[in-house]
Amino acid sequence: MNRVELTRVPLIKTALRSRWPQLILRVIALAGFLLAILAGISGTPVGSRNFGIVFVWIGWWALLMLVAVPLFGRGWCSVCPIPMPGEWLQQGALLKPQGRGLGLGKRWPNKLRNIWLQNGAFVLVALFSTVILTSPLTSALVLTAFLVIAIAASLVFERRAFCRYLCPVGGFIGLYSQVAPVELRVIDTSVCASHTEKTCYAGSAEGYGCPWQVFPPGLVKNTYCGTCMECLRTCPHDNLAINLRPFGTDLNNPTGRKMDEAFKAFIMLGSAVVYSAVMLGPWGFLKSAAYHIGSVQWLVYAAGFLTFLFLLLPGLFYAAVALGQTLGGKKAKPTGKAASRSRLFGTHRQAFTGFAYSLVPLGLAAWIAFSVSFVFANISYLWPVLSDPMGWGWNLLGTASLSWTPYLTQAVPTLQALILLGGLLWASRTSLRIADQQPAQPTAITRPLLQALPIIAFCAAVTFGLLGLLIA
Amino acid sequence: MKMLPSSLMNKHWKWGIFILLALTILLLPLPAQSAQASEKYIQIQASSYEYNPGVVRVKPGERVTLELTSTDVTHGIYIDGYNLEVIAEPGQTQTLSFVADQTGTFRLRCSVTCGALHPFMTGKLQVGTNALLWKSIAIAALGIAVVIWTVRT
Numbered sequence: 224m225n226r227v228e229l230t231r232v233p234l235i236k237t238a239l240r241s242r243w244p245q246l247i248l249r250v251i252a253l254a255g256f257l258l259a260i261l262a263g264i265s266g267t268p269v270g271s272r273n274f275g276i277v278f279v280w281i282g283w284w285a286l287l288m289l290v291a292v293p294l295f296g297r298g299w300c301s302v303c304p305i306p307m308p309g310e311w312l313q314q315g316a317l318l319k320p321q322g323r324g325l326g327l328g329k330r331w332p333n334k335l336r337n338i339w340l341q342n343g344a345f346v347l348v349a350l351f352s353t354v355i356l357t358s359p360l361t362s363a364l365v366l367t368a369f370l371v372i373a374i375a376a377s378l379v380f381e382r383r384a385f386c387r388y389l390c391p392v393g394g395f396i397g398l399y400s401q402v403a404p405v406e407l408r409v410i411d412t413s414v415c416a417s418h419t420e421k422t423c424y425a426g427s428a429e430g431y432g433c434p435w436q437v438f439p440p441g442l443v444k445n446t447y448c449g450t451c452m453e454c455l456r457t458c459p460h461d462n463l464a465i466n467l468r469p470f471g472t473d474l475n476n477p478t479g480r481k482m483d484e485a486f487k488a489f490i491m492l493g494s495a496v497v498y499s500a501v502m503l504g505p506w507g508f509l510k511s512a513a514y515h516i517g518s519v520q521w522l523v524y525a526a527g528f529l530t531f532l533f534l535l536l537p538g539l540f541y542a543a544v545a546l547g548q549t550l551g552g553k554k555a556k557p558t559g560k561a562a563s564r565s566r567l568f569g570t571h572r573q574a575f576t577g578f579a580y581s582l583v584p585l586g587l588a589a590w591i592a593f594s595v596s597f598v599f600a601n602i603s604y605l606w607p608v609l610s611d612p613m614g615w616g617w618n619l620l621g622t623a624s625l626s627w628t629p630y631l632t633q634a635v636p637t638l639q640a641l642i643l644l645g646g647l648l649w650a651s652r653t654s655l656r657i658a659d660q661q662p663a664q665p666t667a668i669t670r671p672l673l674q675a676l677p678i679i680a681f682c683a684a685v686t687f688g689l690l691g692l693l694i695a
Numbered sequence: 696m697k698m699l700p701s702s703l704m705n706k707h708w709k710w711g712i713f714i715l716l717a718l719t720i721l722l723l724p725l726p727a728q729s730a731q732a733s734e735k736y737i738q739i740q741a742s743s744y745e746y747n748p749g750v751v752r753v754k755p756g757e758r759v760t761l762e763l764t765s766t767d768v769t770h771g772i773y774i775d776g777y778n779l780e781v782i783a784e785p786g787q788t789q790t791l792s793f794v795a796d797q798t799g800t801f802r803l804r805c806s807v808t809c810g811a812l813h814p815f816m817t818g819k820l821q822v823g824t825n826a827l828l829w830k831s832i833a834i835a836a837l838g839i840a841v842v843i844w845t846v847r848t
């Protein structure tokens with residue numbers, strides 16, 4: 224099935240199974256994270272000269288959006304420092320399980336076993352983002368809050384509850400990890416069927432039961448697998464593999480499509496559009512409205528932002544879905560229970576969540592195109608800051624006085640256009656595939672192409688809007 | 696086409712055609728936009744964190760002189776693509792002259808750290824028609840047709 228088992232390579236397997244490479248990366252990441260907090264609090268208040276701002280919001284962001292997410296999916300979660308202190312307390316160990324950890328180990332409430340809290344957390348950060356991205360102190364406080372909430376979650380709940388249900392970054396990494404060309408999967412499910420201990424979920428002396436509360440034998444999508452590699456360590460039958468696979472494989476899989484993830488797709492796509500207008504557009508009044516939190520202008524901006532994310536985009540998309548369903552031949556009206564459940568989204572709820580997954584490649588492309596402009600223009604702020612992280616006049620690497628230079632300014636617009644076009648075509652292809660999966664009504668002929676065409680038109684309209692903002 | 700072993704090959708040649716066409720569109724020179732030998736003076740006022748006007752339009756080949764004035768703190772303009780820069784202290788107008796010999800849209804960015812939103816202080820220079828935009832739209836239409844063609848056959 225088009226897979227290359229990377230863990231067949233002994234070196235890769237050993238490196239992933241061993242706890243050391245991961246621990247070293249995590250410790251380095253944690254050191255950088257703590258330094259970013261420290262620099263934010265005690266360093267220069269000028270954002271573009273403060274290590275905390277530049278290292279996190281330009282350096283880390285570039286690495287995450289341009290490399291880690293598109294190529295490694297949740298690879299970042301594997302080395303993320305934020306849950307680390309809490310996890311160590313919870314497990315009472317730095318490496319293999321030993322002794323007892325701290326914490327109440329409560330089950331995460333059933334009602335909250337979805338990503339709505341993550342959706343909310345992301346929107347909350349997004350509403351204040353112009354300040355968080357530019358004020359070192361605010362940025363440091365936000366990062367500290369992440370750390371404190373993650374520790375609290377580890378002490379109250381079992382496993383990595385923060386990552387799975389709260390982290391505002393983890394939500395979109397999970398959504399976009401579906402496109403990544405790597406996956407962690409069970410090799411042979413029949414081996415699992417006869418393995419009663421299920422150590423990959425329960426844990427063993429070799430490692431922890433899945434910290435992400437995922438049942439590895441049931442994995443079909445990357446979304447909630449944090450690639451922490453614990454199951455590689457705990458499976459006594461060596462039945463887990465990291466595979467190389469075609470990009471976007473998970474998008475074609477109809478199982479597990481849900482409304483919370485669909486809205487994550489709208490939130491991310493909408494935010495990319497708003498950020499492109501606010502941060503890269505020529506409109507000063509928008510920038511100042513987004514910056515002056517609490518002012519009337521900001522309230523209007525916030526209301527506009529929320530309306531765009533939660534009403535306008537999903538509303539237009541719903542109209543496209545409804546049009547497609549009408550043209551495509553699906554007419555039957557639901558009755559009874561189904562009718563009351565679909566009150567909110569009319570008769571097309573299932574098609575709506577299904578087609579929303581076409582927005583995954585579209586949204587990822589939008590974020591990459593936005594980030595390319597922002598990152599290449601500003602990454603040169605990183606060199607002086609690495610030499611003088613606290614702004615105390617140091618010159619560790621001899622780069623302290625390098626001045627700001629935007630890179631690749633001639634190539635960036637073409638690059639952005641190609642990325643956006645790639646996203647659009649990929650989204651169109653995904654929507655056609657999803658249309659093929661829509662259940663046929665017994666009496667009606669379904670015409671998948673007609674169902675998909677309005678979705679493709681929606682994606683094209685968003686892409687043209689982004690082209691207008693980013694390269695026109 | 697009976698020789699082709701699988702539907703995969705079938706799709707590959709369609710994408711091959713698309714990539715060739717897309718590259719042709721992308722690299723195709725547009726009918727030369729008549730170069731103007733005229734001169735153009737544009738006054739730009741910089742204040743935290745915007746340029747006024749935010750979008751500057753000139754004709755290809757024009758000799759452009761930007762007169763930058765700052766109303767609050769020191770601001771600069773860096774023109775993407777042209778890689779030119781001018782800096783103005785408050786109250787002191789500085790000029791930058793150049794020939795608009797590249798067409799398209801180029802970002803103007805403030806080049807002097809001027810405050811919190813400095814990295815977001817941007818404007819635009821538009822020289823002639825934005826070929827990249829129109830070419831992108833053409834490629835998008837073509838691409839969608841190919842996607843439908845490959846998925847539905």
Ligand code: SF4
Pocket residue numbers: 407423432433434435436437438439447448449450451452453454455
């Ligand atoms: S399935 Fe394995 S790798 Fe994935 S989160 Fe669970 S333990 Fe980690």
Ligand SMILES: [Cu+2]
Pocket residue numbers: 743744769770771805806807808809813816
């Ligand atoms: Cu400025």
